Amino acid sequence: MLIYILIFIILLFTELFYFRIANKCNIIDKPNERSSHKQIVLRGGGIIFLFGCWIWSAFFDFQYPWFLIGVTLVATVSFIDDIRSLPDSVRLVVQFIAMFLMFYQFGILNWQSWWIILLALVVCVGISNAYNFMDGINGITGGYSIAVLLPLIYLNHKMPFIDAGFLWVTLLSLLVFCFFNFRKRAKCFAGDVGSLSIAFIIVFALGKLILQTGDFTYIVLLALYGVDSVLTICHRILLHENLGKAHRKHAYQLMANELKIPHVVVSSFYMVLQLFISFGMVLLPINHWLYLVTILVMLCGGYLLFMERYYHLHESYLRSLNN
Secondary structure: OHHHHHHHHHHHHHHHHHHHHHHHHOOEEOOOOOOOOOOOEEOOHHHHHHHHHHHHHHHOOOOOHHHHHHHHHHHHHHHHHHHOOOOHHHHHHHHHHHHHHHHHHHOOOOHHHHHHHHHHHHHHHHHHHHHHHOOOOOOHHHHHHHHHHHHHHHHHHHOOOOOHHHHHHHHHHHHHHHHHHOOOOOOEOOHHHHHHHHHHHHHHHHHHHHHHHOOHHHHHHHHHHHHHHHHHHHHHHHOOOOOOOOOOOOHHHHHHHHOOOOHHHHHHHHHHHHHHHHHHHHHOOOOHHHHHHHHHHHHHHHHHHHHHHHHHHHHHHHHHHHO
C-alpha cells in the first residue's frame, strides 16, 4: 500500500512539473469553431500516462519492455504532434510500429497467421485513433478510461492475466489527470499524447485478457466508445465529409454543445453507462456473445434515436457559421 501512495505522490508532482514546462513553452490549446471549450487550456497533461508506465516499470522490474518501447514511441510522436502538426502518414507509421512491438510482447507473431496479425494491427490502431477522436470535452477521456480499467482490475483479481501493479499505477495516473481535467474549468487537456497513450495502455491490458481467456467478447468494455465512433464515422461518410477534418458530430459533442449539458455531466454519463455495461458482462450469468450483441443493438438504437431527435440542432449551428 505504501508503495502506491509513494507512486501517487510522484505522479502528482510530475504532472505539476509538466504544467510549469507547458506554461513556459506555451503548450496550449486555443479554442476554435470546432472546439467544445471556450478558454485557453494547457495541452498534453495526459503525458502523465506515459510517466505512469515508466514509474511502474522502475518499481516493478520492467516486466513488459517491448510494450514500454511501443507506448513511448506513440507518446513521443503524439506529443510532438501536439506542439507542431505532423503528417498523418508519420503518425500512422509510428502507431503501426508500436502496435507491432505490443504484439511481439504478446508473443503472437508468426508467419502462418500473418493475415490475422495484419487485421489485428489495423483493428487495434483503429481503436486507438477512435479513442483519440472521442477526446473532446472535460473529463471524458479520464472518466471513460477509469470505467474500462475498473472491470479489468476486478477480472485480474479473479483470474490474473497481467501484472496487478500495472493496472493500479495506471489507475493512479488517471486519478491524477482527472483531478486537473474532470472539472468545470479544466487545468489541462490530455492532448494526443494522453488519449493515444491511454488507448495503447488499455488495448494492451484488454489484449492480454482476450488472449488468455480466448474470449473476444470482452471487447464490450469499449462498447460505448466503439458505437459512438463507428456510427459517427458512417454518418460523416454519408455526408461526404473529409474524415481527417475536425468536427463536432459525436453524440457526446451534441450533448455538450447543442444541448448545453455540462461537460462533467456528459463525461459522468459515459463513464457510468460503460461501467454498467462492463460489469453486466462480468457479473450476469448470461452467454457473452448474446450479451455483446444485445448491448451493441441497444447502443446503436439509442445513438440513432438521439441523432434523429437532436442532429438538426447541429445543422443550425453549422448554418450559423456560414452566415
